[in-house]
Amino acid sequence: MPTTLQDRSEAGEGTAVRYAYKASLIGSAHQFELTEDGLSWRIAGRSGVWDYADISAVKLSYRPVSMQQQRFRADIDNAKGGRIAILSTTWQTATLVAPQGHLYRDFIVELHRRMQAAGSRARLVGGLGPKTYTAALALLACLAVAMIGLLLTALLTSNWMGALFLVGFAALFTWQVGGFVTRNRPRRYSFDQLPDALLPKADRNR
Missing domain, CATH: 1.20.5 (Single alpha-helices involved in coiled-coils or other helix-helix interfaces)
Structure with missing residues (x-):
């Protein structure tokens, strides 16, 4: 069944929600934060804050690699032409790409909830083109x-x-x-029903 926005993180309405991952062994981590002002990001020395209402599109996909089969990705577009990518895995060593499934899922679900609360009209798509x-x-x-x-x-x-x-x-x-191929079937989804196939499984034991 699709994920609803009730399956969000336990953070309060005004609480900042953070997520970070390393796209490679070289360089600093990509850092993201959901704040009252919007989606704050810091990537490779660049940073910014996007108002939730200014996010024009979110694309969720399943992107396995040889070192980590449970790997998911969210591509987020800004109305002014910017794009950032958020991955569900992080590099730890030269031979270890570790999953961050429940952290990634909580962040993505909470992002959608805050976008909906801000009256976003973003295009929500999943899978391949x-x-x-x-x-x-x-x-x-x-x-x-x-x-x-x-x-x-x-x-x-x-x-x-x-x-x-x-x-x-x-x-x-x-x-x-x-x-x-099955997970990445092209689809449109709504704020109320996120596609479970394009998100890590929820951790019911937390």
Whole structure:
């Protein structure tokens, strides 16, 4: 079920809500804060405060990488042309990209709540762009046809090891790529119903 704005952080109405992550090992953390004045951000020596009503668009997406499968992203646009990105993971060491799922989720949900309270008319979208999504589906269809052809060839030639390998590869590919495509289906959403598929799972034990 989609996330509602009632599933927000426990912060009070006027309490600042903070979130930070490191996009790489080099450089300082990207820092964000939800204040009474708006969305405050500090990235690579630059900083600013965007009024919630001036945020023109929010795009949520699922962006897994090899080192961290549970990785989500929010792209936030300002009416004056600025854009900032917020990721749900942070670099800790050269080999560790750590998830910050519940912190990211709380921040994004609270951001939407404050935007709605400010009367925002921002465009709220999720997933890939329609053209990119269509191209991804076409590519997957071509790969599926090729895999089926190879599997039939392996079966007709009694190459059981090859067939077993293809089945295993297809299952792994479907699990990884299929989840990416399914989650990133293009969609519009509302302030009252954020897409759960594009947010980390809520931590019910907190």
